[in-house]
Amino acid sequence: MPEQVLAGVPRELFTHISSAHCENGAIAVLLHHKGLSLSEPLIFGIGGGLFFSHMPFVRLHGMPVTSFRPLPGQIFRRLSRRLGIRVVTRRFRNPEEAMDALDANLAQGIPTACLVGVFHLPYFPPHYRFHFNAHNLVVFLREGHRYYISDPVMPEVTTLTRDELALVRFAKGTAAPRGKMYWIEEVPENPPLRQAILRGIRRNMYDMLAIPLPFFGVKGIRYLARRMQQWPRRLGSRRAALYLGQVVRMQEEIGTGGAGFRYMYAAFLSEAGRLLRDEDFRSFALEMNHIGDLWRQFAIEAARLCKNRHSENICSGYISVAHYLRLIADAEEAFYKKVWHKARVLLGS
Amino acid sequence: MRKEEVPQDEDLINAGLRKDIYYALDENGEFVQVLSTGWDAKNTVILQAWEAVQEGVEAARQAVLRGEASPLLYHIRRCQMDVKLLSDYTGFSKSKIRRHCTPRGFKKISYEEVQCYARALGIKPEQLYHIPDA
Numbered sequence: 001m002p003e004q005v006l007a008g009v010p011r012e013l014f015t016h017i018s019s020a021h022c023e024n025g026a027i028a029v030l031l032h033h034k035g036l037s038l039s040e041p042l043i044f045g046i047g048g049g050l051f052f053s054h055m056p057f058v059r060l061h062g063m064p065v066t067s068f069r070p071l072p073g074q075i076f077r078r079l080s081r082r083l084g085i086r087v088v089t090r091r092f093r094n095p096e097e098a099m100d101a102l103d104a105n106l107a108q109g110i111p112t113a114c115l116v117g118v119f120h121l122p123y124f125p126p127h128y129r130f131h132f133n134a135h136n137l138v139v140f141l142r143e144g145h146r147y148y149i150s151d152p153v154m155p156e157v158t159t160l161t162r163d164e165l166a167l168v169r170f171a172k173g174t175a176a177p178r179g180k181m182y183w184i185e186e187v188p189e190n191p192p193l194r195q196a197i198l199r200g201i202r203r204n205m206y207d208m209l210a211i212p213l214p215f216f217g218v219k220g221i222r223y224l225a226r227r228m229q230q231w232p233r234r235l236g237s238r239r240a241a242l243y244l245g246q247v248v249r250m251q252e253e254i255g256t257g258g259a260g261f262r263y264m265y266a267a268f269l270s271e272a273g274r275l276l277r278d279e280d281f282r283s284f285a286l287e288m289n290h291i292g293d294l295w296r297q298f299a300i301e302a303a304r305l306c307k308n309r310h311s312e313n314i315c316s317g318y319i320s321v322a323h324y325l326r327l328i329a330d331a332e333e334a335f336y337k338k339v340w341h342k343a344r345v346l347l348g349s
Numbered sequence: 350m351r352k353e354e355v356p357q358d359e360d361l362i363n364a365g366l367r368k369d370i371y372y373a374l375d376e377n378g379e380f381v382q383v384l385s386t387g388w389d390a391k392n393t394v395i396l397q398a399w400e401a402v403q404e405g406v407e408a409a410r411q412a413v414l415r416g417e418a419s420p421l422l423y424h425i426r427r428c429q430m431d432v433k434l435l436s437d438y439t440g441f442s443k444s445k446i447r448r449h450c451t452p453r454g455f456k457k458i459s460y461e462e463v464q465c466y467a468r469a470l471g472i473k474p475e476q477l478y479h480i481p482d483a
Binding site for chain 1: 350355368369370371372373374379380382388389390391393394395396397398399401428429430434437438471
């Protein structure tokens with residue numbers, strides 16, 4: 001019998017951190033291991049994770065995609081650029097190559113994050129298993145064919161077999177991960193936190209207010225509202241309810257921290273205020289929190305509409321939830337303008 | 350949202366398996382992580398999506414029983430896949446998979462193809478030939 005391979009970071013030296021969102025969580029775990037402890041909201045804010053997009057031409061399960069997060073990997077890319085963290089990212093052609101590279105990393109004691117599809121993850125409850133390919137987890141230890149996984153959305157460390165891990169890393173479908181893995185090479189000693197926070201905010205406010213296409217940010221919310229009104233007429237009540245349900249699911253889906261990341265951003269603004277010693281951010285945080293409450297209210301109305309999809313005047317129901325979205329868009333626009341201005345003033349640009 | 354407003358609406362679909370993390374205001378006005386066992390609005394839409402999938406699965410099962418489709422179609426639906434996705438997983442062409450979804454085409458599946466399907470669908474090879482009774 002061949003000797004059991006044991007490679008990676010010993011269980012007792014590794015800290016598992018539970019997070020709301022998987023990407024922030026994986027980053028938090030990797031950074032913590034390198035001696036830089038940042039909270040999830042701080043990572044999220046510096047990485048500019050707040051977003052909205054509605055792109056009817058991109059489809060998931062045959063439905064248009066509404067998303068409350070930027071493209072996978074973006075948060076980490078921006079965060080590492082702003083803090084001067086050196087990151088290595090690799091993709092692979094085939095599973096063997098990908099698993100060998102992971103093994104090589106573990107042999108050197110490097111915890112490595114992998115992008116995976118959730119559908120084949122055995123520890124996920126069945127109702128949450130969709131063909132969704134942008135989940136992040138950290139592999140830190142290998143014991144023969146068993147891999148120890150720190151999945152940020154799980155309360156504890158879990159394990160996967162080699163075959164299971166290879167399968168989820170090579171999940172297929174929309175945005176296939178193609179075995180993508182990444183790890184941190186170097187963390188600077190004194191990262192420029194203040195600058196990074198302000199730049200993160202400035203960029204994020206640009207994304208929410210000024211991308212010159214109708215699908216993104218505040219404009220995207222209004223665009224969705226416009227299309228939503230037509231759903232019952234165009235699709236019939238059954239499909240319309242599925243579309244609407246999907247919007248709510250994306251908003252409250254695993255790891256948003258509630259209200260499509262709005263609460264998490266509120267927590268970030270509050271922490272930013274503490275770090276920058278600026279009182280204005282305190283009220284920003286409360287205002288953002290309130291915007292989160294608006295989104296929650298929208299979700300309640302929308303869920304009610306999904307439930308009563310057989311009732312009479314379904315069209316007026318959609319018009320009223322769409323109207324709710326417009327109110328949210330107005331509130332967000334006014335708020336983001338204020339925050340953008342503040343960040344620009346503090347950055348002196 | 351304040352800490353005490355974080356919903357704790359447990360449902361069968363969550364059943365204590367996983368908890369959501371919320372960021373909410375505590376009594377000192379600081380944001381803290383709060384665990385939630387579920388939320389009615391969210392449970393409703395997750396259940397709705399789940400039922401939509403199950404309807405499709407049941408329709409496929411009936412079609413197999415009527416002799417209009419092969420068990421492969423049932424398994425594709427059960428895994429929330431479509432022909433395109435299964436084609437990506439197996440490397441078989443879409444037209445080939447469509448052929449295998451008919452009772453006639455299903456009879457011609459080779460041993461290797463069965464293995465390949467079983468792996469992609471997460472079942473044992475012999476299960477590919479069966480559909481559940483109810």
